[in-house]
Amino acid sequence: MSKKYESLAGTIVEKVGGSGNISAVRHCQTRLRFTLRDTEKADKEGIGNLDGVAQVVESGGMFQVVIGMHVAEVFEEVEKLVPNREGQEEPDKGNGKKMSPVDYVIDFVSSVFQPIVPALSGAGMLKALMALLTVFHLVNSDSQTYYILNFFADATFAFLPILLAYTTAKRMKCNAILAMSVAGIMCHANWMALVAADEPVKFFGVIPFYLVSYTSTVIPVILVIIVQSFVEKWLNKVIPKAVNLVFVPMFTFLIMGTLALSVLGPVGDYVGEGLALVFDWLSTNASWAPAALIGGLFPVMVMFGIHHAVAPLGSMQMASLGFDSIFGPGCVCSNIAQGVAALVVGLRTRESKTRQLGLSTGVTALMGITEPVLYGLNLPKKYPLISAMIGGGLGGLYAGVTHTHRFATGSSGIPAVLLYIGDDTMSFFWNIIILLLITAVSTAAITFILSLKFEKSVEIQAQETAAIENEEKNTVYAPVNGKIVEMGDIPDPTFSEGVLGWTMGIYPEDGIVRAPFTGKIVQVSDTGHAIGLEGNDGMELLIHVGVDTVEMGGMGFDPKVKEGDEVNAGQELLVFDRKAVADAGHPDVVVVIVLNADDYTATELVAEGTVVAGTKIIQLKK
């Protein structure tokens, strides 16, 4: 655009510490938003004094330069000065803080396996469908249809190395297309033909290739792509720019193809075989152990994130043996146990909030999603977690003893029982039902017994969160549990300067927003992050969750009310995912604004510190 913005952009980039200090830059309607590697390097005052810059705001790890209406033009110029960071949008984690080796491994494993889960479960469900079709004699297992369905389902497993090459390359930040091509070399039918021919293979007559088939394998390709990421970087450095488009891929194929088939593939295959051997040994000599261990300890593994490292054992077993007798059964036991424990707590407690939490998260856990129940209820209350671990362990033990195994990977809730139909028999299906009953009954019994001891104090707690009775006029009750923050301390000028009206905020402790008084819902924003209400006494109030959360476009926000609804004080209005807000880089302060404070003679904050939802927080006087 014009020279004016070009020079302004140049000065801003220089003053935030140079383009090297910028790990990401975006803009909204008035601001440039920088994610800086080191905010110390930025000259906040200097930028604020620039002609064309209105203000500099630092919040939520973002360095924001308020430009005003010409922000798009300035951004265009800034973008030219910042090297293209495609493929590394994620800001560096922390200020050069290194992840611990354990965290790194867990992070690596989960980012390599998580993206392929949909394909694995799709293929898995196809296998379940095939099993059902044959069990009910709808399709004959030697028919063409069966044969076709079989390779529909098998393709994912057969070409697992190619899928893993993609995810590994993404994680290692190297070229995913080249990575998948190299995996293709390993899975190529002609290589398989050489393996099948079983005659020694020598490349150029000297380099021996080991006769290993890589279709359906996991570890070899991951090893290959990790090495490839370094080879590719090195090639990009040594090959002149002018010709690297042609020669980097060519040499990558030559080098990696050779390394894959001669060294890395066989090594990976060996490691994979080794792990499989351990499990083979366990399942022949102590077959009850693996599933029982996972059934009992899975919640602990989830807490420490180790479950991501254990999950692939299931995929590996699946790839090499065609079934999974460890992870699947153990995991489903554990999830069902957690769900049942929460349901029992929900029924036993007299605390309304816990009841809701127990019943809702209990049901989701039965469907295989246990993070809410684990962190929301079982872990804080401890005794349901202990019951669930015992119950899950018992179920896992039964699975181990009976060799119950699943024939496909999928979610680990009740619907997963379908995955246990296979080998043209229903016996594993009945076994999984029996073991889930064992799990459910034992967990329920233990939870119930323990609840007699631990749920005594419920009545006292119940008073704290009970619906608001004797509601007073011209009063706002806290919409969330959390810590009160005064207007001036809200990390956003629009709110802290009270542009919209009389303002205060609460840093929430959970993600449930409740009606602050009895009245009517006037407005729910499309993005679910803001709700406007009008009280029966005429008060107009806006509850705005988080700062700049409009940018999340509704992700993580689940409004429970709509425009025109009548609500009672204390009723649930909105549930939001605090983690999603944090991940998006926004402060999650719940901002409460009295829009028509002008109609009152006085507006006063009447609470401080940490409050529970339903505490009186604002008192207005006519």
Next chain:
Amino acid sequence: MKTFDYTIKDEVGIHARPAGQLVKEAKKYESKITVSINGKSAEATKLMAVMGLGVKCGQTVEVTVEGADEDTACEGIRTFFEENL
């Protein structure tokens, strides 16, 4: 009475912050300022009503200004829209 049309360029539409700024701006004038879209209209001094319109990027609003200072008010509001929305 004066009116003008304006097409919203702000990516997220008229959400809390710009709506608040609009209300603040509208309160400066004596004239009654109305924002309309798709048959719904809201008085520009009422924040909840303005947000309730749910105006999104790319939509066109009609702004009506009526009152003693309508000439200056119309100019002021038009400038506000152009600079902020």
